[in-house]
Amino acid sequence: MNPYWLIVAFTLLTQFCIFVRWLHRRMRTAEVERAFVHDLARVHLPHLYHALNLIAARLGITLEDLRSLDLPDRDCHDKNTDWHAR
Secondary structure (H helix, E strand, O other), rough: OHHHHHHHHHHHHHHHHHHHHHHHHHHHHHHHHHHHHHHHHHHHHHHHHHHHHHHHHOOOOOOOOOOOOOOOHHHHHHHHOOOOHH
């Protein structure tokens, strides 16, 4: 076997391993970002909307145009209603 083929095979294998590592990290980063956004929408936004309504009520401002996303317990994203209308 020609030693140059061995160098080419080693180079291709190394590049493939680096590509797979990069792809895995990219997919993992996207998964973490999705989990963060889901947690933000599920846990923190209802508290923020409640606090915003309390501040608006204290200042005498109406927030009729404020809409929020209602996420049910299952992963179904077809509802777009007020969070306090549950």
